[in-house]
Amino acid sequence: GAGVSQSPRYKVAKRGQDVALRCDPISGHVSLFWYQQALGQGPEFLTYFQNEAQLDKSGLPSDRFFAERPEGSVSTLKIQRTQQEDSAVYLCASSLGLSGNYGYTFGSGTRLTVV
Amino acid sequence: QKEVEQDPGPLSVPEGAIVSLNCTYSNSAFQYFMWYRQYSRKGPELLMYTYSSGNKEDGRFTAQVDKSSKYISLFIRDSQPSDSATYLCAMMTGNQFYFGTGTSLTVIP
Numbered sequence: 001g002a003g004v005s006q007s008p009r010y011k012v013a014k015r016g017q018d019v020a021l022r023c024d025p026i027s028g029h030v031s032l033f034w035y036q037q038a039l040g041q042g043p044e045f046l047t048y049f050q051n052e053a054q055l056d057k058s059g060l061p062s063d064r065f066f067a068e069r070p071e072g073s074v075s076t077l078k079i080q081r082t083q084q085e086d087s088a089v090y091l092c093a094s095s096l097g098l099s100g101n102y103g104y105t106f107g108s109g110t111r112l113t114v115v
Numbered sequence: 116q117k118e119v120e121q122d123p124g125p126l127s128v129p130e131g132a133i134v135s136l137n138c139t140y141s142n143s144a145f146q147y148f149m150w151y152r153q154y155s156r157k158g159p160e161l162l163m164y165t166y167s168s169g170n171k172e173d174g175r176f177t178a179q180v181d182k183s184s185k186y187i188s189l190f191i192r193d194s195q196p197s198d199s200a201t202y203l204c205a206m207m208t209g210n211q212f213y214f215g216t217g218t219s220l221t222v223i224p
Binding site: 031035040042044048091106111 | 119121123151156157158159160161203205209210211212213214215216217
């Protein structure tokens with residue numbers, strides 16, 4: 001597609017439920033990033049993939065968060081046993097370059113609300 | 116202290132005004148500097164990108180970087196109501212972007 005596509009757009013989860021968030025990057029983009037954006041804040045880095053390799057996961061807040069990109073295209077961010085503090089917009093971004101220094105193209109995000 | 120500091124505003128200006136948005140940072144390792152625009156319920160959209168000190172102009176937008184002062188600015192000339200959005204500064208080192216909190220701008224017709 002023309003842009004980065006994320007699904008679902010909105011997700012309401014009960015506390016303790018597992019969720020999976022999907023990102024379809026721009027075709028051919030090597031780099032893929034996940035960010036978490038709390039209300040009124042800037043995006044915070046979660047993890048970075050170069051093709052299928054997860055090169056940096058230092059931003060994942062806990063071991064309940066897991067991301068994968070098995071074929072180097074679509075990526076899934078999984079959150080296990082969701083907590084209220086996980087409520088945020090989860091943004092995916094992709095970049096043609098290897099380190100994202102061309103600037104990212106962001107998707108519209110998935111708004112997760114944990115109740 | 117956060118790596119990137121940005122005044123959240125909100126900022127309200129009349130149509131046609133010149134808008135100045137600013138960020139300061141503390142990490143001298145930052146190599147790339149960007150401005151993103153984010154409309155409500157949308158992802159950030161890249162506006163300007165630069166990697167050196169000085170000015171870069173693109174239409175009504177001018178990005179300014181002063182590495183010695185660790186200060187970056189975005190100027191919007193002849194502001195339009197369609198410019199109403201949140202503006203995020205972002206800086207990069209390695210594979211990570213560090214974003215400011217964003218400044219909410221409203222341009223009043």
